[in-house]
Amino acid sequence: MMSSKLKPxxxxxxxxxxxxxxxxxxxxxxxxxLDYYISFDPVxxxxxxxxxxxxHERPFILxxxxxxxxxxxVPLLEKIHVETRARCDLEYVDYYEFPAxxxxxxxxxxxxxxxxxxxxxxxxxxxxxxxxxTPGNKIVTDIIDEVRIIKSDxxxxxxVHACRVINKGMKVLLKICRPDSLEFAIYSEVSDAMQKKVxxxxxxxxxxxxxxxxxxxxxxxxHDPHKIPTIFEPMEEGGxxxxxxxxxxxxxxxxxxxxxxxxxxxxxxxxxxxxxxxARALAYELIKPGVNMGEVDTKVRDFIAxxxxxxxxxxxxxxxxGITGHEAPYIAEGxxxxxxxxxxxxxxxxxxIPGIGGFRHSDSVLITNEGCQKLTRAPEELEELTISI
Amino acid sequence: MMSSKLKPxxxxxxxxxxxxxxxxxxxxxxxxxLDYYISFDPVxxxxxxxxxxxxHERPFILxxxxxxxxxxxVPLLEKIHVETRARCDLEYVDYYEFPAxxxxxxxxxxxxxxxxxxxxxxxxxxxxxxxxxTPGNKIVTDIIDEVRIIKSDxxxxxxVHACRVINKGMKVLLKICRPDSLEFAIYSEVSDAMQKKVxxxxxxxxxxxxxxxxxxxxxxxxHDPHKIPTIFEPMEEGGxxxxxxxxxxxxxxxxxxxxxxxxxxxxxxxxxxxxxxxARALAYELIKPGVNMGEVDTKVRDFIAxxxxxxxxxxxxxxxxGITGHEAPYIAEGxxxxxxxxxxxxxxxxxxIPGIGGFRHSDSVLITNEGCQKLTRAPEELEELTISI
Numbered sequence: 001m002m003s004s005k006l007k008p009x010x011x012x013x014x015x016x017x018x019x020x021x022x023x024x025x026x027x028x029x030x031x032x033x034l035d036y037y038i039s040f041d042p043v044x045x046x047x048x049x050x051x052x053x054x055x056h057e058r059p060f061i062l063x064x065x066x067x068x069x070x071x072x073x074v075p076l077l078e079k080i081h082v083e084t085r086a087r088c089d090l091e092y093v094d095y096y097e098f099p100a101x102x103x104x105x106x107x108x109x110x111x112x113x114x115x116x117x118x119x120x121x122x123x124x125x126x127x128x129x130x131x132x133x134t135p136g137n138k139i140v141t142d143i144i145d146e147v148r149i150i151k152s153d154x155x156x157x158x159x160v161h162a163c164r165v166i167n168k169g170m171k172v173l174l175k176i177c178r179p180d181s182l183e184f185a186i187y188s189e190v191s192d193a194m195q196k197k198v199x200x201x202x203x204x205x206x207x208x209x210x211x212x213x214x215x216x217x218x219x220x221x222x223h224d225p226h227k228i229p230t231i232f233e234p235m236e237e238g239g240x241x242x243x244x245x246x247x248x249x250x251x252x253x254x255x256x257x258x259x260x261x262x263x264x265x266x267x268x269x270x271x272x273x274x275x276x277x278x279a280r281a282l283a284y285e286l287i288k289p290g291v292n293m294g295e296v297d298t299k300v301r302d303f304i305a306x307x308x309x310x311x312x313x314x315x316x317x318x319x320x321x322g323i324t325g326h327e328a329p330y331i332a333e334g335x336x337x338x339x340x341x342x343x344x345x346x347x348x349x350x351x352x353i354p355g356i357g358g359f360r361h362s363d364s365v366l367i368t369n370e371g372c373q374k375l376t377r378a379p380e381e382l383e384e385l386t387i388s389i
Numbered sequence: 390m391m392s393s394k395l396k397p398x399x400x401x402x403x404x405x406x407x408x409x410x411x412x413x414x415x416x417x418x419x420x421x422x423l424d425y426y427i428s429f430d431p432v433x434x435x436x437x438x439x440x441x442x443x444x445h446e447r448p449f450i451l452x453x454x455x456x457x458x459x460x461x462x463v464p465l466l467e468k469i470h471v472e473t474r475a476r477c478d479l480e481y482v483d484y485y486e487f488p489a490x491x492x493x494x495x496x497x498x499x500x501x502x503x504x505x506x507x508x509x510x511x512x513x514x515x516x517x518x519x520x521x522x523t524p525g526n527k528i529v530t531d532i533i534d535e536v537r538i539i540k541s542d543x544x545x546x547x548x549v550h551a552c553r554v555i556n557k558g559m560k561v562l563l564k565i566c567r568p569d570s571l572e573f574a575i576y577s578e579v580s581d582a583m584q585k586k587v588x589x590x591x592x593x594x595x596x597x598x599x600x601x602x603x604x605x606x607x608x609x610x611x612h613d614p615h616k617i618p619t620i621f622e623p624m625e626e627g628g629x630x631x632x633x634x635x636x637x638x639x640x641x642x643x644x645x646x647x648x649x650x651x652x653x654x655x656x657x658x659x660x661x662x663x664x665x666x667x668a669r670a671l672a673y674e675l676i677k678p679g680v681n682m683g684e685v686d687t688k689v690r691d692f693i694a695x696x697x698x699x700x701x702x703x704x705x706x707x708x709x710x711g712i713t714g715h716e717a718p719y720i721a722e723g724x725x726x727x728x729x730x731x732x733x734x735x736x737x738x739x740x741x742i743p744g745i746g747g748f749r750h751s752d753s754v755l756i757t758n759e760g761c762q763k764l765t766r767a768p769e770e771l772e773e774l775t776i777s778i
Contacts, residue, residue, distance in 0.1 A: 056715050077703045081616045101723035124518030199620050227470045231588050314466045326445050334490035
């Protein structure tokens with residue numbers, strides 16, 4: 001593993017950064033012979049424009065032409081909001097309201113932007129209701145999602161900063177979590193600590209894409225990693241507790257997760273913890289440019305199965321990170337793609353045993369020229385993660 | 390306006406409540422001759438099952454058949470999570486992972502659930518990537534969204550409770566907001582106060598659908614109602630400040646918004662404030678069962694135009710409330726539907742003048758047999774909303 005010094009970046013994206021992203025999208029449009037590419041997914045629109053929103057009944061649609069500024073269909077109500085946040089050239093096409101009187105609906109304007117004979121790329125995430133109103137010969141192709149997979153130096157810098165924020169959250173979490181602590185107290189203190197760091201570092205952070213959480217799955221529920229704990233869930237002596245600290249920092253998604261114990265390590269948790277740690281070490285050893293991502297997951301799963309926990313695997317080895325905390329590429333059996341420098345992924349093989357608990361560490365990791373480099377930092381070994389009470 | 394005493398409800402939905410909702414969906418399926426209805430929208434899935442999630446790369450798909458328990462396609466990882474939260478009968482169809490090896494992907498299982506010759510209803514919100522994998526003769530029709538428009542007594546009770554939570558937030562906001570207060574301080578204190586009430590009232594609240602916010606748009610930005618203020622935005626002497634307090638309370642979305650002044654009311658704000666108040670009074674007067682919703686908006690807009698602010702209207706008179714804080718039905722020009730008892734809407738005509746500010750009150754309102762009834766409560770008149778500093 002390389003250990004080059006990466007610098008955190010907190011500045012908003014430059015116009016050049018955004019136009020480079022658009023150029024990459026246009027290269028793929030040309031490859032697929034597309035006259036237009038339509039983006040409706042808020043994540044992709046944010047990636048290209050720096051304007052964040054969520055889907056609601058009033059549509060926002062980005063129409064990317066072969067040349068010139070993209071056109072953006074926006075509700076009148078939101079036009080100045082978009083203008084304030086977007087950091088690239090855009091041509092605005094604003095509509096009255098949703099719903100609207102005849103002839104003034106969003107689709108009345110949208111229809112005029114695309115020639116009927118054109119070849120039009122659309123996202124697989126595009127809702128049917130928008131696709132039905134999209135003129136032209138439509139092809140589902142996830143071009144922007146594809147461009148997002150390899151990060152620029154700017155994006156890496158933003159992610160390095162985001163990881164520092166969650167490293168702080170993780171540190172606070174391990175410091176305050178004790179038997180009988182309530183979920184709510186941990187969640188509040190950890191989230192607050194991170195939120196404070198974000199606003200100190202980025203006073204103009206966009207709250208729409210800043211969302212930080214820290215929570216612990218106590219042993220009673222740690223075998224069920226996607227069950228959100230209730231607020232009065234108490235921590236317990238022993239373990240495994242599994243913590244999730246992560247979220248978006250002004251638009252950049254990251255995560256750090258640890259399996260830890262309070263006071264003592266129950267005998268029946270030692271073997272699965274060790275198997276998880278070895279599976280994780282295997283993943284780090286295998287992951288480097290040129291290696292097939294799906295095959296890494298297969299090897300890690302096989303290893304865990306060899307240790308006797310084959311039926312205790314419920315998820316892949318990892319997933320991509322970027323603007324969101326969960327996106328392509330995937331370290332998942334059947335995903336036939338090679339690691340490349342500039343990818344950001346989580347590495348987090350897990351073992352889940354009902355009645356005993358869950359075992360998983362996760363880090364946010366950059367694929368480098370030589371291998372991979374963790375951007376998150378926290379204790380990893382069993383001794384460090386057995387907290388005196 | 391009726392003023393019957395409505396009781397707040399905090400209990401989770403009974404099996405009967407959920408099966409009544411499903412029955413209503415099936416009545417519409419029969420009307421449209423559908424063999425299956427497919428729900429992918431997390432909001433609709435929550436409505437029918439009480440299981441909340443957000444869309445990510447691993448699909449969750451609810452397949453509603455004419456009879457029997459609906460089938461739910463879920464990632465293996467989430468199966469126990471769904472089982473824990475769902476409060477209706479479901480038949481689970483779990484898949485390996487996303488992505489997955491050949492033959493083990495979500496669509497491999499999904500394909501087997503629907504006959505190729507069947508007539509299949511799908512949501513307009515369904516992403517293209519899911520629609521493409523849906524067998525049968527597909528028709529886009531928003532059946533569940535339609536059923537959601539008229540609320541049951543249970544839903545009204547939950548909304549009454551949610552309104553009490555935000556009433557409290559609004560009260561705290563008006564108490565602490567002073568010139569030079571920072572957005573961040575207001576946001577934290579108001580959100581905390583509401584969060585505390587939620588966990589006191591509903592200790593098992595699902596945090597995935599609990600999300601409370603209170604913020605103020607100071608005069609500098611109150612003309613731009615969808616611009617999220619930055620965290621260091623300071624309040625000012627005078628006004629108009631416009632506050633938004635709302636969000637979801639364990640799955641029920643509501644809002645209360647007020648235009649207020651700190652210390653003094655600038656001369657040039659008096660007329661637009663009065664015009665807004667009169668437009669609002671007109672809306673309350675007009676709104677009752679049998680009246681066309683679009684026509685109310687037209688009349689309210691005409692009234693505001695008569696007062697000289699026709700070009701200062703940037704949104705409709707109101708929108709529906711339910712599981713989300715923004716949904717059908719709409720009080721919007723061109724929306725051709727009549728008010729019915731059991732609808733929940735916001736009433737919030739607004740005037741927005743760059744350089745002066747925004748003018749809008751919003752309340753969460755129930756349509757009753759006789760007219761309508763506000764479920765939110767806070768000061769409304771200019772004198773009460775001119776706060777001594």
